[in-house]
Amino acid sequence: MSRVTQRRRVARLSADGAVSERGDTLAGEEPLEVRVNGSSFSVTMRTPGHDFDLAVGFLHGEGVVTSWSDVAQIDYRSGIGADGQRDYNVVDVTLADGVAPPDPGLERHVYTSSSCGICGTASIESVRRSGAHDLGADETAYPLASLLDLPERLRVEQAVFDRTGGVHAAGLFLPGEDGLELACLREDVGRHNAVDKVVGWALRERGMPLRGGVLQVSGRASFELVQKAVLAGIPVLSAVSAPSSLAVDLAQESGLTLIGFNRGSSLNVYCGHERVEPATSTPATTPEPAGDGPEQPRD
Structure with a gap:
């Protein structure tokens, strides 16, 4: 399985002309395919680790599951990848009996990048979901x-x-x-x-x-x-x-x-x-700055 972090060599250049080579630690990024009842539902780019929680949390946000009891089984796809190792980039989620499979309209038609959680959503209507909690x-x-x-x-x-x-x-x-x-x-x-x-x-x-x-x-x-x-x-x-x-x-x-x-x-x-x-207010110890109007927010 890919590591959460990986090492790479990097050339470091400084303004004074110095050039050096060193090792650098990078965050891992790998595709994860989420399958529901054996059918591909989405592919997202992620840092490996806590993949089962990621898959179930994602499906919760999509309205596919509402509780942990909706999940009958979750595991990595059985089998061996092209490199001869077990494939840890595919997670199978089997829904419990009585839990409706996801609407085909929810299926992501393109992969989801690490910077966008709703990319590939099939329709505008399926982007916004109603919460069940008041x-x-x-x-x-x-x-x-x-x-x-x-x-x-x-x-x-x-x-x-x-x-x-x-x-x-x-x-x-x-x-x-x-x-x-x-x-x-x-x-x-x-x-x-x-x-x-x-x-x-x-x-x-x-x-x-x-x-x-x-x-x-x-x-x-x-x-x-x-x-x-x-x-x-x-x-x-x-x-x-x-x-x-x-x-x-x-x-x-x-x-x-x-x-x-x-x-x-x-x-x-x-x-x-x-x-x-709010915090307990204290009297101002300095006068307000003079000006034509209120100061613009710094944020």
Whole structure:
């Protein structure tokens, strides 16, 4: 099976004219074909590892499965590949009795790249899916300080990123005795894959909805990540970068709290601000700067 990381030789050139050769560690990237009941459903590019969770999390986002009990069996395709080794790039998912097979219209007609989770979707109508969980009923509130801590708490656990600098991360934080606790972290070259691996783990270990949970991601908040959070019943999605306009629209419609630019000392709440408890205000010690109008946001 391909490794999560691989070594390559690289030439390093500096502005002072120095040239050296050294080894570099790269994030692995391999195709993964997901089959349902023996039929090919999708091919995605991913970092090998936690493939079963990735497959089930992906199928959950596609509306094929809603719980772990919907899966009767999951395994790598039996047989030997062209190189004489077992093929670990094909995952077979057999649905339980009574679980309807996926609509042929959901089948991906082209492979999904590591940067796009909805590429190849057969129709516009099949892109947006309705969530079964009422996020509005989750009234969990979070102190601002605990939310501001999440990106750094995620970062210190990113072992593959430390070695490669080339993967995204998604972390599921759930309420515990000491506040929000990291329940699952996954890394992948694809941000949507990292989230699917987390969702697949949660489906297997805890079930849905993930009440009181916060999904912290290392990049931007796209429409597809908001949708995956909504479908999993996660009330808060926090990103270190920007959301898209459609992501904000979907979050607002779904009752999800969407946070962007969460970078240690401040964050932007695009919708669902009632779940965030602001810090205690302190009197200003410096005068407001003079100008013709309000200062433009730095984000």
